[in-house]
Structures are given as structure tokens and as C-alpha cells.
Amino acid sequence: MAKALLGYVGGTDPRLATEVQRLRRRVTDLEAQVLRLQVENDQLADAAVEHGRLALDDTQVPQPALT
Numbered sequence: 001m002a003k004a005l006l007g008y009v010g011g012t013d014p015r016l017a018t019e020v021q022r023l024r025r026r027v028t029d030l031e032a033q034v035l036r037l038q039v040e041n042d043q044l045a046d047a048a049v050e051h052g053r054l055a056l057d058d059t060q061v062p063q064p065a066l067t
């Protein structure tokens with residue numbers, strides 16, 4: 001009876017174990033990719049801010065003094 005219940009509940013199907021292992025590897029790969037993209041995005045954002053600062057510095061026009 002115990003074997004029947006174990007089989008009914010799911011047991012250890014080698015195909016299922018293989019699929020779970022494959023999915024875990026895929027999740028790990030995707031997490032690593034997300035981290036790489038976050039680092040790249042941060043670098044691009046920093047470069048854009050720096051470029052924006054340089055562009056603002058070049059285009060600033062002196063304001064008249066208040067009298």
C-alpha cells in the first residue's frame with residue numbers, strides 16, 4: 001500500500017528530477033544574467049549622468065548680476 005501511495009503522490013520520477021535540475025540551472029543562469037545587466041545599466045547610467053554634466057558645463061551662459 002505504501003508503494004502505491006508513493007507512486008500516486010509522485011515519488012521520484014527520474015524525468016521529473018532531471019527537469020527540476022535543468023530548471024534550477026536555468027534560474028541560476030538567469031539570475032547571473034540579471035546581475036550582469038544591472039551592473040551594465042549602472043555603468044551606462046553613470047556615464048549618462050557624467051555626459052549630462054559635461055554637456056551642461058559647455059552650454060552654461062553667464063547670468064547677469066542682480067542690481
